[in-house]
Amino acid sequence: MTSPPTSGPSGTDGTGPLHGVMPAPKASPRHEVPKLYGPDFAADPYAVYDRLRTYGALAPVEIAPGVGAMLVIDYRAALDLLHDPVTWSKDSRTWQETVPADSPVMPMIGWRPNVLFSDGEEHERYRKVITDGFDRIPPQDLRALVVETADALIARFGADGEADLIGQYARVLPLMLFNRLFGLPDSYGDRLISAIAGMLEGNTPEEAAEASAAFEGYVGELIAAKKQARGQDLTSWFMDHPAELSDEEVIHQIVLTMGAGHEPTTNLIGNALARMLTDDRYYSTLSGGALTPRDAIHDVLQNEPPMANYSTHFPKRDVYFHGNWIRTGQLVLVSYAAANTQRGRAHAGTGAGAGGSGGGAHLAWSAGPHSCPVRRSALLITTTAIERLTAWLSDIELTVPHGRLAYRPGPFHRALTRLPARFTPISPDQAGATPWESTANR
Numbered sequence: 001m002t003s004p005p006t007s008g009p010s011g012t013d014g015t016g017p018l019h020g021v022m023p024a025p026k027a028s029p030r031h032e033v034p035k036l037y038g039p040d041f042a043a044d045p046y047a048v049y050d051r052l053r054t055y056g057a058l059a060p061v062e063i064a065p066g067v068g069a070m071l072v073i074d075y076r077a078a079l080d081l082l083h084d085p086v087t088w089s090k091d092s093r094t095w096q097e098t099v100p101a102d103s104p105v106m107p108m109i110g111w112r113p114n115v116l117f118s119d120g121e122e123h124e125r126y127r128k129v130i131t132d133g134f135d136r137i138p139p140q141d142l143r144a145l146v147v148e149t150a151d152a153l154i155a156r157f158g159a160d161g162e163a164d165l166i167g168q169y170a171r172v173l174p175l176m177l178f179n180r181l182f183g184l185p186d187s188y189g190d191r192l193i194s195a196i197a198g199m200l201e202g203n204t205p206e207e208a209a210e211a212s213a214a215f216e217g218y219v220g221e222l223i224a225a226k227k228q229a230r231g232q233d234l235t236s237w238f239m240d241h242p243a244e245l246s247d248e249e250v251i252h253q254i255v256l257t258m259g260a261g262h263e264p265t266t267n268l269i270g271n272a273l274a275r276m277l278t279d280d281r282y283y284s285t286l287s288g289g290a291l292t293p294r295d296a297i298h299d300v301l302q303n304e305p306p307m308a309n310y311s312t313h314f315p316k317r318d319v320y321f322h323g324n325w326i327r328t329g330q331l332v333l334v335s336y337a338a339a340n341t342q343r344g345r346a347h348a349g350t351g352a353g354a355g356g357s358g359g360g361a362h363l364a365w366s367a368g369p370h371s372c373p374v375r376r377s378a379l380l381i382t383t384t385a386i387e388r389l390t391a392w393l394s395d396i397e398l399t400v401p402h403g404r405l406a407y408r409p410g411p412f413h414r415a416l417t418r419l420p421a422r423f424t425p426i427s428p429d430q431a432g433a434t435p436w437e438s439t440a441n442r
Contacts, residue, residue, distance in 0.1 A: 033060050033061060033062050033068065034048050034051060034052060034059070034060075034061050034062070035061070035062045036048070036061050036062065036063050036071070036309060036411035037062075037063065037064060037409055037410060037411050038409055039409055041409065041411075042406075042407040042408060042409040042410070043406075043407065045308060045337065045414070046337070046341065046345060049073060049335065049337065049338040049341070052071065052073050052338065053073060053338075053342075055073075056074070056322065056323050056324070057072065057073065057074035057076075057077040057322035057323060057324075058070045058071065058072050058073065058074070058077065058321070058322060058323070058324045058332070059071050059073055061333075061411075063105055063309075063333070063411040064103055064104050064105045064411070066100075066103075067099055067103055067105055068331075069330075069331040069332065069333050070324065070326060070330065070331070070332045070333070071309060071332075071333050071334075071335050071338070072322075072332060072333065072334045072335060072339065073335050073338035073339060073342070074322065074339060074342065075339040075340070075342050075361075075363070077321070077322040077339075078311075078334045078335075078336075078339045078363055078367075079363075079367055079368075080321075080322070081311075081313060081321070081332070081334065082311065082334065082363075082366060082367040082368035082370070082371075083367065083368040084368075085119060085120070085368070085369055086316075087315060087316060087317070087319055088313040088314065088315055088316070088332075089119050089313065089314050089315070089316050090116065090117050090118060090119055090123070090312065090313060090314070090370065091111060091117055091118065091119060091314065092109050092110065092111045092117055092312060092314065092331075093111045094314065094328075094329040095109075095314055095329050095330070095331050096109070096110055096111060105411070108310075108312075108412055109312050109331070112252050112255075112256070113248060113249055113252050114126060114249075114252040114253055114255070114256040115127045115130060115253065115256060115373070116256055116260070116370070123369065123370070124369075125243045126243075126245075126249070126253060127373055128241075128243060129238055129241045129243050129245060129253060130238075130253060130257060130373050130374065131373045131374065132237070132241060133234045133237040133238055133241070134234070134373075134374045134377050136237060137181070137234075137377070139376075139380060142377060142380055142381070143380060143384050145177060145180060145181070146173075146177060146380070146381050146384040146385055146388070147384060147388055147438075149173055149176045149177050149180075150169075150173060150384070150385050150388035150389065150435075151388065151392075151435040151438045152176070152435070153168065153169055153172060153173055153176070154169075154388070154389060154392050154393070154435040155428075155434075155435040155436045156168065157169075158392065158393070158425065158426040158427070158434070158435055158436075159425050159426065159427045159428075160425065161422060161423060161424065161425035162399070162420070162421065162422045162423070163420075163421055163423075164418045164419060164420055164421075165270065165273055165389075165419040165420075165421050166266070166270050166416050166417065166418050166419045167418065169269075169385075169389065170266045170267075170269040170270040170273070170385070170419070171193075171197070171266045171270075172193055173265075173266075173269070173381075173385050174261055174262045174265040174266055174381065175189065175192050175193045175196055175258075175262055176189045176193070177381065178192070178257075178258050178261055178262065179192050181233060181234050182222060182233055182234045182235045182254060182258070183222065183225070183226060183231045183233030183234065183235045183236060184221075184222055184225065188218065188221075188222075191214070191218055192215075192218055192258075194211075194214065195211050195212075195214035195215035195218055196211075196215065196258075196262060197211070198210065198211025198212075198214065215255075219251055219254055219255060220251075222235055222254070223235070223239075223247065223250065223251060223254075226239060227239075234254075234257070235250075235254060238250050238253055238254065261374075261378070263306070263307070263413060263415070264306040264307050264378070264413075265306075265378060265381055265382060266306075266415070267306030267307070267413055267414060267415045267416070268297065268300060268301070268306040268378070268382050269382050269385050269386060270415070270416045270419055271300045271304050271306060271414065271416065272293065272296040272297045272299070272300045272382065272386060273296075273386060273389070273419060274398070274402060274405060274416060274419055275296050275299055275300060275304075275402075276293065276296045276386070276390070277396065277397055277398045277421065278398060278401070278402035282295070282296050293383055293386040293387050293390065294379075294383055296386070297379065297382055297383060297386070301340075301362050301364035301365075302340055302341075302362045302364070303340065303341060303345050304337070304414050305336045305337050305340060305362070305363075305364035305414065306364070306413065306414055306415070307336065307364070307412060307413055307414075308335065308336060308337035308412065308413060308414045309333050309334070309335045309336070309337065309338075309411055309412055310333060310334065310336070310366075310412050311333060311334035311336075311366055311370070312331060312332075312333060313331075313332045313333075313334070314328075314329050314330065314331060314332065315327070315328055315329070315330060315332070316328065333411075334363070334366070336362070336363040336364055336366070337414065339363050340362045340363055340364065392426065392434075392435050393423040393424075393426070395423055395424050396421050396422070396423040397421060397422060397423070398419070398420065398421050399420045399421060399422050400420060405418075405419065406418065
């Protein structure tokens with residue numbers, strides 16, 4: 001926090017045409033406020049981050065048509081914000097009154113009674129339910145479940161000799177896994193996958209609404225099943241936790257945990273595989289090279305974090321922060337991607353700045369009281385998923401150069417649309433162990 005100038009926020013910014021309060025840009029007219037959405041941003045977000053650095057530690061951006069925010073792009077400023085719950089709140093209710101209810105960013109920022117949008121004791125109460133639940137899952141059991149899930153998926157496409165590693169593996173694996181962790185049989189897995197896919201990829205508001213209703217129905221049936229009979233699963237542990245969550249609170253912690261577990265995990269698996277399969281040092285790992293899947297994961301967390309811009313915060317009072325007046329209730333996001341790469345970025349496939357050392361501080365897990373509560377589980381899931389895939393398909397390679405891979409538009413994530421790959425087919429009747437045999441024996 002720096003000392004403010006003598007004039008207050010009313011003398012330095014204004015509301016302008018964007019919804020929410022948007023400070024006047026320092027270096028360019030308001031109509032040139034950079035957009036964090038659309039195909040141009042998805043194709044090269046780092047060029048946008050480089051332009052934003054001319055503003056200083058924070059920059060004005062547009063995250064959806066007509067919706068403005070301030071984006072923290074400086075590493076030190078990001079840490080100052082993330083470690084200061086006295087000045088900053090996670091409660092978005094005041095802000096969302098200034099934004100159309102049908103804005104595409106509302107599903108990610110609209111308030112709910114969960115750990116992500118709460119402060120203080122309420123936040124600690126929700127967070128402990130989640131951390132205590134995951135702490136009850138022994139790491140060896142979680143790894144065994146990931147192995148079983150991975151084997152079942154690889155068995156679906158192993159004989160084809162080709163696959164989309166996003167649509168057929170990275171996107172599906174976390175959902176199948178969470179379906180089991182929350183206590184429903186595998187027969188429910190496809191329903192969950194279909195609902196989440198529709199919410200992420202619905203081409204029309206009607207399709208998105210239908211998918212959202214399907215997801216709500218899934219969670220409703222999950223809660224109803226556990227009211228009839230508890231089990232050794234996250235849903236039962238959430239319901240029986242000493243925090244005594246209401247039914248509504250349980251539902252919202254489940255929805256958040258599934259969403260927060262699915263999207264970043266999918267992107268981390270996909271981005272790490274893309275890096276491994278386009279860099280010779282990682283590719284040689286498949287037959288005993290020096291760098292490992294864990295190195296690729298750390299590479300991605302540093303250089304291409306799966307959630308690029310998030311950590312929504314709102315100041316509780318007008319505040320002068322790193323050279324900018326921010327008004328009460330104004331939306332401020334943290335760019336993990338820009339902050340992590342403030343001093344440069346290692347590009348996949350170039351051999352520059354490899355993650356072989358596993359070092360380098362990064363913000364991919366956020367920081368402070370709202371840092372990721374289950375990062376160890378997320379790392380175990382991601383690492384095991386990649387190790388299992390590359391163990392069964394040791395000669396896997398991409399069918400397109402890394403530079404031609406396409407990313408999903410959106411302000412918050414760094415997410416591949418597809419990751420097409422080919423490999424020597426494996427089949428159930430070939431000599432030696434196969435994923436079919438492995439899955440059948442579990």
